[in-house]
Amino acid sequence: GDFPIETDTLVIGAGPGGYVAAIRAAQLGQKVTVVEKGTVGGVCLNVGCIPSKALIAAGHRFHEAKHSEDMGITAENVKLDFSKVQAFKSSVVNKLTGGVSGLLKGNKIEVVSGEAYFVDENNVRVMTETSAQTYTFKNAIIATGSTPIELPTFKYSKRVINSTGALSLEEVPASLVVIGGGVIGIELGGAYANMGTKLTILEGTEDILSGGYEKQMTALVKKNLKKHGAEIVTKALAKGVEETENGVVVTYEVNGQESKIEADYVLVTVGRRPNTDELGLEQVGIKLTERGLIEIDKQCRTNVKNIYAIGDVVSGPQLAHKASYEGKIAAEVIAGEASEIDYLGIPAVVFSEPELATVGHTEQSAKEEGLDAKASKFPFAANGRALSLNNTDGFMKLITRKEDGLVIGAQIAGPSASDMIAELGLAIEAGMTAEDIAMTIHAHPSLGEITMEAAEVALGMPIHIV
Ligand code: FAD
Numbered sequence: 001g002d003f004p005i006e007t008d009t010l011v012i013g014a015g016p017g018g019y020v021a022a023i024r025a026a027q028l029g030q031k032v033t034v035v036e037k038g039t040v041g042g043v044c045l046n047v048g049c050i051p052s053k054a055l056i057a058a059g060h061r062f063h064e065a066k067h068s069e070d071m072g073i074t075a076e077n078v079k080l081d082f083s084k085v086q087a088f089k090s091s092v093v094n095k096l097t098g099g100v101s102g103l104l105k106g107n108k109i110e111v112v113s114g115e116a117y118f119v120d121e122n123n124v125r126v127m128t129e130t131s132a133q134t135y136t137f138k139n140a141i142i143a144t145g146s147t148p149i150e151l152p153t154f155k156y157s158k159r160v161i162n163s164t165g166a167l168s169l170e171e172v173p174a175s176l177v178v179i180g181g182g183v184i185g186i187e188l189g190g191a192y193a194n195m196g197t198k199l200t201i202l203e204g205t206e207d208i209l210s211g212g213y214e215k216q217m218t219a220l221v222k223k224n225l226k227k228h229g230a231e232i233v234t235k236a237l238a239k240g241v242e243e244t245e246n247g248v249v250v251t252y253e254v255n256g257q258e259s260k261i262e263a264d265y266v267l268v269t270v271g272r273r274p275n276t277d278e279l280g281l282e283q284v285g286i287k288l289t290e291r292g293l294i295e296i297d298k299q300c301r302t303n304v305k306n307i308y309a310i311g312d313v314v315s316g317p318q319l320a321h322k323a324s325y326e327g328k329i330a331a332e333v334i335a336g337e338a339s340e341i342d343y344l345g346i347p348a349v350v351f352s353e354p355e356l357a358t359v360g361h362t363e364q365s366a367k368e369e370g371l372d373a374k375a376s377k378f379p380f381a382a383n384g385r386a387l388s389l390n391n392t393d394g395f396m397k398l399i400t401r402k403e404d405g406l407v408i409g410a411q412i413a414g415p416s417a418s419d420m421i422a423e424l425g426l427a428i429e430a431g432m433t434a435e436d437i438a439m440t441i442h443a444h445p446s447l448g449e450i451t452m453e454a455a456e457v458a459l460g461m462p463i464h465i466v
Pocket residue numbers: 012013014015016017018035036037038039040041042043044045047048049050052114115116117143144145146163184275278279310311312313318319320321322323351
């Protein structure tokens with residue numbers, strides 16, 4: 001046997017959940033060890049949020065460069081060198097993962113390479129190909145994230161790819177079929193459509209992004225994708241795939257009618273499953289839900305009192321900022337603080353065109369909770385900044401409580417929705433009313449004025465619409 005190494009807080013996984021938890025725990029005086037089997041930064045930095053946004057930005061620039069005729073700009077010979085796009089993407093990823101490694105080191109956190117496996121409620125074994133070491137901990141935080149689901153009828157291969165494959169292609173596909181019109185499928189499909197790929201999206205339900213976004217919002221994304229030549233097939237059941245020499249033939253069914261479609265690649269984005277099956281959780285009796293998610297309380301504690309879990313391995317939206325938020329809570333609770341999770345102000349964003357963002361209640365969810373709510377809408381087309389950017393497709397919908405104007409939610413479809421949603425999250429967290437927002441002076445001309453005007457709509461007195 002080896003000699004166990006002792007630590008206060010052991011974090012398993014160094015994604016946006018784990019590395020943030022580790023830093024906060026160290027800041028609060030804990031001796032922290034992080035175990036990571038892959039690369040620091042997890043899915044988000046290496047094969048998720050960050051590389052996808054780099055490709056989306058590149059696709060957007062390319063498309064804009066070619067199509068700014070409305071502003072009097074005609075460009076010829078605009079070229080895209082995809083190997084350089086990929087090099088750009090990798091350089092962004094490397095800067096950020098390098099930054100995180102530096103932050104962990106700077107906070108005196110020990111980072112151990114290897115795969116952690118629970119032995120009992122105070123020990124894990126960390127395995128590499130050549131070694132095994134036991135770590136004894138007072139508290140542990142499980143932040144092992146999630147993995148793309150593989151459909152039995154679409155086994156991953158060179159041409160049947162998941163999001164990770166789609167982020168590391170060596171060429172812009174001439175054609176791409178995306179199975180699953182959720183956030184990841186729409187974002188990655190959209191990036192390639194901007195780079196010239198003929199895109200087909202096969203979505204099983206009635207609408208793309210139907211999980212959390214209203215029809216009026218998804219309609220704008222669909223319109224844009226179609227403008228790029230994309231085809232969106234809803235209520236489509238993807239049945240199977242045949243690989244040919246240079247591509248794939250995908251079979252799908254709509255209303256009992258079978259069709260086939262040829263493409264260079266098929267990207268399967270039908271969801272992600274939690275990484276909870278190879279951790280030895282049964283050794284410590286940690287409770288899982290039917291879907292394999294770890295059950296936690298409001299302090300991120302599992303049923304084993306010194307073991308916590310955060311991020312994609314627990315229930316709730318699979319979002320990086322949600323993982324980080326829970327990471328801070330878990331670290332604070334371990335350090336003896338009375339922190340608790342409160343998802344009231346958690347935003348969600350789709351980096352589509354236009355961007356979609358939501359925070360707090362929708363009209364629908366407010367109704368379902370029996371709240372007497374009011375929805376106040378303001379269009380981007382009535383905003384000077386949006387007009388001068390030649391980007392007027394979209395709207396903001398502010399949700400307030402009727403009795404007192406308390407801001408309880410907001411949805412935005414439009415350019416920079418991802419940044420604009422922050423002000424609404426703050427309003428919700430701070431308990432502000434529509435009047436508070438309306439009274440706040442917003443710079444002119446800016447997209448932020450849309451928020452002020454939506455608040456004025458709530459008060460019945462918008463200046464720039466009647
Ligand atoms: P992860 O990031 O999955 O990290 C878990 C880490 O644990 C991994 O590094 C893994 O190697 C390690 N690990 C697993 N098992 C073990 C073990 N036994 N021992 C040691 N280490 C282990 N979210 C957003 O908020 N915004 C976005 O724009 C966004 N875009 C996305 C785009 C794509 C293409 C994808 C796939 C995801 C995107 N997400 C986005 C989701 C986001 O990436 C996840 O919600 C987030 O990474 C979850 O963080 P986490 O810390 O829970 O887990």
